[in-house]
Amino acid sequence: MKKYRNPNEPPSLPIGTTESKKSDVSFYDRVFELVRLVPKGRVTTYGAIAEAAGIRLSARMVGWALNNAGKAKPKVPAHRVVNRVGLLSAKHQFATPTLMQELLEQEGIAIKDDKILNFKDVLWLPGKPRAGK
DSSP: OOOOOTSSSOOOOOOOOOHHHHHOOOOHHHHHHHHHOOTTOEEEEEEHHHHTTTTTTTTHHHHHHHTTTOOOOOOOOOOGGEEETTTTTTGGGGSSHHHHHHHHHTTTOOOEETTTTHHHHHHOOTTOOOOOO
C-alpha cells in the first residue's frame, strides 16, 4: 500500500540530499530562512526560493510553506514572494485581498492590476548579486 505524507506536517527534504545531510532543518524552516533574507523593497519568486532551498522543481511547495508563514517566529515577509512573472498570485492568502499589495507598496514597489511594474528591477535572487548595481 502506498504511504502518503500527512498534509498537516511540513515536508522534509528528500533523504540523501546535501541539505538533509547538513542538518535536520525542515523544508519550511529553510524556506522561511531564505524569505527573511529578501531585502525591503525587493521581491523574489517561488522558484528562486525552491532552487536556493535545494529543491529546484518544487516552487509549489514553497507556496505551501508560505501559507504557514503567519505562525513563524521571527516573522516571515511572505508578501515579498511572487510568481515568476511578478504577479501577486498569493494575495488571497493574506488577511485581506489587498494586504499583499499594500505591504509591497509601503516598501516602494509599484503595482498595477496585481502585477509588479518594474519586476526585473526589484527582483532579488538568493545568492546572486543585484544586476546593474
